[in-house]
Amino acid sequence: MKGLVFLGDRRTVIADFDDPTPGHGEVVVEIKASGMCGSDLHWYRAPHDPNVPVQARMIAGHEPAGIVAAVGPGVLAHVAKVGDRVMVHHYHGCTVCDHCRTGWPQLCEPVTRTTYSANAHGAHAPYMKVAAATLVPLHDDLSFEAGAAIACGTGTAWGALERAQMRGEETIVVLGQGPVGLSATLLASTRGARVIAVDLDENRLELARSFGADETINPRNADVTEALRDLTGGKGVSLVVETSGSPQAATSALKAIATWGRLCMVGVGGQVTVETKALLDRQVTVMTSYTMSTVGQKACADFVVSRGLDLDRLFTDRWTLDQAEEAYRHFDAQSGGKGVFVF
Structure with a gap:
């Protein structure tokens, strides 16, 4: 064959x-x-x-x-x-x-x-x-x-939402709107969450909106951290699902996580450097999810x-x-x- x-x-x-x-x-x-x-x-x-x-x-x-x-x-x-x-x-x-x-x-x-x-x-x-x-x-x-x-792809998105114990009333950010990110947007939206989708590509952001994203952010046009704080009235987001593998995306989102918030890392590749005290002061949980x-x-x-x-x-x-x-x-x-x- x-x-x-x-x-x-x-x-x-x-x-x-x-x-x-x-x-x-x-x-x-x-x-x-x-x-x-x-x-x-x-x-x-x-x-x-x-x-x-x-x-x-x-x-x-x-x-x-x-x-x-x-x-x-x-x-x-x-x-x-x-x-x-x-x-x-x-x-x-x-x-x-x-x-x-x-x-x-x-x-x-x-x-x-x-x-x-x-x-x-x-x-x-x-x-x-x-x-x-x-x-x-x-x-x-x-x-x-x-x-x-x-x-x-879709199963990996499901695994991340389960690992992060996503709740329906939450505002969550999905970084990257490739196949895994789009799946996370669809599943989270269906489960009742308010979803903010982030990607560098406008075609993917348009897809994200059709899959249930309430808001979209293109880092080429806006500072992700500031935009997330604006969209949450300064409180920050309770859950970030990182599917892009981009250290810059993860770092920006970490700065906008609310107190007691969670970051679930899915994307493969890259390194993320964190300031431990900044996470400790907000009791942030950082986790990974493997398919x-x-x-x-x-x-x-x-x-x-x-x-x-x-x-x-x-x-x-x-x-x-x-x-x-x-x-x-x-x-x-x-x-x-x-x-x-x-x-």
């Missing part, structure tokens, strides 16, 4: 790989939608290593949704059977440590975890072999594209279905695999919504 590989230096290639065959406890998923995630850009932009041949690289893509096409030995029928509509939680651990048992294989203590697209083949291909334990049911009311979003658990992934999907949310609106660009070079060049510009490969 054909699969998409990142070469680095903003280059991709469609390479030939053997068709996957499930081993014990494994299934093969026929991919119907494979989302493009902002974290893909770290691999896409990384320096090219000429010493690593194409066949030694992993197929990209860690937002899979599709149909179970084959089941290996040892997989019980209630876990997976041919024809099931599924999402994939893109981590798999030892299955027996405390973190794995509670649905957090990305925190696997023996560090035996598999991360699909990093050290095992991902979903930018027609088929993908995964551990059956990674499967999360995909509700009939959800499209495969929506399932792909929940498998990482979501398998339980959280299903809870997010259930919430989307129960509220009738249209996640398909996240996707401004749909691509076929042979358009991969153009797709990632477009996605690299970080303007607009989310991209997805459909099969």
Whole structure:
């Protein structure tokens, strides 16, 4: 089969790989939608290593949704059977440590975890072999594209709001309105919060308003700290969800957090320097959020279905695999919504 590989230096290639065959406890998923995630850009932009041949690289893509096409030995029928509509939680651990048992294989203590697209083949291909334990049911009311979003980007936003214990009466700031930030804006707004969206791109801010943002701020046109204080009558915001990975954005928001406020860091990359006393004086809580658990992934999907949310609106660009070079060049510009490969 054909699969998409990142070469680095903003280059991709469609390479030939053997068709996957499930081993014990494994299934093969026929991919119907494979989302493009902002974290893909770290691999896409990384320096090219000429010493690593194409066949030694992993197929990209860690937002899979599709149909179970084959089941290996040892997989019980209630876990997976041919024809099931599924999402994939893109981590798999030892299955027996405390973190794995509670649905957090990305925190696997023996560090035996598999991360699909990093050290095992991902979903930018027609088929993908995964551990059956990674499967999360995909509700009939959800499209495969929506399932792909929940498998990482939207699920990550859900995980951050849960980690931060967001309350419906709060004013929260979502820094960055890429796919994760837009999802956070949609979910927080649906859960009753007043949402202030921040981004450098006007197209993304327009999307944010359509997803429920009450206010928007473009740092090119306003000082974020001052704007946030103005919008809260000088009190500051109670919760900031940082999805952009920008140290400048996080620093600006920290200055505008209210007493007893919280900052939840989601974006990958960058370093944030804080003045401890300034946070102590306001009893500020700073935390991180690492995607979501398998339980959280299903809870997010259930919430989307129960509220009738249209996640398909996240996707401004749909691509076929042979358009991969153009797709990632477009996605690299970080303007607009989310991209997805459909099969």
